[in-house]
Amino acid sequence: MPHYVSAVLAAVLAAFAHTLITLGSHRTAGGHWLRVHFDSRVVAGYALLSIASLLSLWAYRVLPLKVAVAIVPIQQVSVLILARVTLQERLSVTQIIGTMFIFFGMIIFGLQST
Amino acid sequence: MPNGRRTALLSSRYGRPHDFDESRAPLLGPKMKTNRTASASAPGLHSSVCLILAIIFATMSAAFGKAAALSLARFDAYSVATSPYYAMSLACVGMQALVWPFALRGYSLSHAYMTMSVVYLNLLMIAHFVFSESITWPNILGAALIAIGNVLIAAGRGS
Numbered sequence: 001m002p003h004y005v006s007a008v009l010a011a012v013l014a015a016f017a018h019t020l021i022t023l024g025s026h027r028t029a030g031g032h033w034l035r036v037h038f039d040s041r042v043v044a045g046y047a048l049l050s051i052a053s054l055l056s057l058w059a060y061r062v063l064p065l066k067v068a069v070a071i072v073p074i075q076q077v078s079v080l081i082l083a084r085v086t087l088q089e090r091l092s093v094t095q096i097i098g099t100m101f102i103f104f105g106m107i108i109f110g111l112q113s114t
Numbered sequence: 115m116p117n118g119r120r121t122a123l124l125s126s127r128y129g130r131p132h133d134f135d136e137s138r139a140p141l142l143g144p145k146m147k148t149n150r151t152a153s154a155s156a157p158g159l160h161s162s163v164c165l166i167l168a169i170i171f172a173t174m175s176a177a178f179g180k181a182a183a184l185s186l187a188r189f190d191a192y193s194v195a196t197s198p199y200y201a202m203s204l205a206c207v208g209m210q211a212l213v214w215p216f217a218l219r220g221y222s223l224s225h226a227y228m229t230m231s232v233v234y235l236n237l238l239m240i241a242h243f244v245f246s247e248s249i250t251w252p253n254i255l256g257a258a259l260i261a262i263g264n265v266l267i268a269a270g271r272g273s
Binding site: 018021022024025026029036037046076080084087092093094095097098099100102105107 | 214215216218219223224225227252255256259260262263264266268269270
């Protein structure tokens with residue numbers, strides 16, 4: 001059970017990390033190109049990504065690989081929800097349909113490992 | 115510089131804002147809203163190149179990781195630390211981390227993140243032609259759906 005929680009937590013943390021990196025990259029737009037890599041939100045985002053990597057590494061030492069087929073879409077959905085809530089990003093109907101294609105594509109792509 | 119003039123200047127440089135409502139963004143301050151409005155609009159060549167580079171580096175990182183796993187006779191700390199393939203894989207991860215924030219300046223997070231699924235298609239080719247792995251029907255069907263999804267996302271941006 002803790003390994004399942006760890007795998008899901010890693011996916012959600014990675015989504016938060018990408019949101020932080022996005023916020024940092026927008027905050028430093030227009031400045032020197034190197035400035036983005038020293039922005040506190042970008043640094044925090046990459047620190048979160050590192051923690052998420054360690055959590056998933058720990059989780060997948062025990063969990064079967066077929067769990068990843070379910071976890072990867074969770075991460076994609078988390079990113080989309082966070083982008084909508086925190087960044088107010090909007091997707092057109094065509095883009096939502098495209099996103100659904102990618103979700104199912106990734107699930108089917110990973111089916112042979114189950 | 116007044117905010118309105120700054121926004122107009124940045125908009126003329128980066129394009130027309132169309133997918134971001136700055137008045138509803140809870141996490142961005144006034145200065146950030148101006149930058150966000152400009153940078154979230156039509157992506158420039160710079161952001162597009164960075165997104166393509168991020169996809170290439172993510173693909174290369176996974177490919178070198180696979181090569182490292184195949185080349186290691188024993189899986190211990192010394193073997194991993196001295197593996198040139200593993201070093202190349204880490205270097206690619208670092209390069210991806212360098213270009214990813216620049217890609218996010220021009221593309222929305224949801225667009226850029228979903229576009230990264232192109233890595234699946236690249237890895238399918240590399241797995242078959244470099245590592246001589248077999249390709250299954252779920253691989254082909256999944257890759258086709260991912261490709262169609264990416265075309266729809268790219269096409270939907272202008273609608």
